[in-house]
Amino acid sequence: MSGIRPQKDGWEARARIGVVVPHADVGPESEFQAIAPDDVFVHGSRVHFGAMRPGGEMDPKIPHDPVRAFVEAPHIDQAVELLAASPLDVIALGFTSSAYVLGADGEKELFDRLAAYTRGLPLTGTTVAAVAGFTALGARRIALVNPPWFDDELSALGADYFTKQGFEVVHHGPCGLPSNQKLITPEALAEWIRSTVAEHRPDAVLVAGNGIRAVGVIDALEQETGMAVLTANQVLFWHALHLAGAAEAARSVTGYGRLFAAEPSGGAA
Known part of the structure; x- marks a missing residue:
């Protein structure tokens, strides 16, 4: 053949x-x-x-x-x-x-x-990758958007992790969305970041948690807010x-x- x-x-x-x-x-x-x-x-x-x-x-x-x-x-x-x-x-x-x-x-x-x-x-x-990513982008002031299924204690441990890596964590917390993977939409996540995180003027935001639906809003949020957007x-x-x-x-x-x-x-x- x-x-x-x-x-x-x-x-x-x-x-x-x-x-x-x-x-x-x-x-x-x-x-x-x-x-x-x-x-x-x-x-x-x-x-x-x-x-x-x-x-x-x-x-x-x-x-x-x-x-x-x-x-x-x-x-x-x-x-x-x-x-x-x-x-x-x-x-x-x-x-x-x-x-x-x-x-x-x-x-x-x-x-x-x-x-x-x-x-x-x-x-x-x-988290190792996020440290590398923040460093590559020259970001020092960061915000952490954690999944709604993280409690406040877990969120605080995340802030401590990145603080000890030399970053200034200007905001952290579980996002105010339904605590159900299937109910988190890109549109709702983007609106929550716009209304809650952008006012803290971080150099970059990390949407943490590998189970949260997030990559589809990265580009639009960066263009709209000017901050770098990383997701897990x-x-x-x-x-x-x-x-x-x-x-x-x-x-x-x-x-x-x-x-x-x-x-x-x-x-x-």
Whole structure:
């Protein structure tokens, strides 16, 4: 069958990104794939998260014990090890609240532990990526918009995380939207940020929480407010691309924020 011109079959990857997510959450994979260039592919691994029920249902405020348990051995270690057995270029942890609870020191200990299971692949997480993203954009004054299922204590732990990384947190708190993934619309999220966050005049805002629907409003909010807009999955995907050695793919992304024109300080560090 000489002269055959095969159709695309999914094997022509410029980069393959693995992402570890809570068992009932489709947000990180969905938003990664929405942003991804045609030749960047996303592969998921799941870990049971005790605060989620089948169908992605959660309590109005998630308890902290399941948040901490999500990153305890052995389950996340096994998920990372199984994912790393695939021919990937990078692994991302699609979970924000565990880093808030652990703090920067505890998060480093987690990454050090998981390094034994990554087969040498680079590893990133939402808060690590956000620090890299804020730094790349030259943002020092930041606002944190957390999901409505985060309580005030968890939000305060997030503010403490970024304060200890040298940022001035001018606003933080759970957003005033229904505490249900299916009821959060891009329009409602954008209006809440406009009316509640913009007045604090941050250099950048982070919409934290990988399960909140957010990437679709980034570009419009940046154009309207002038502040840089980062979201959990957007910044995690951006950082993963750079760690994967796919900076050109990152620069090709348009419509999802000025972040994709920025380079991490020192390359992909």
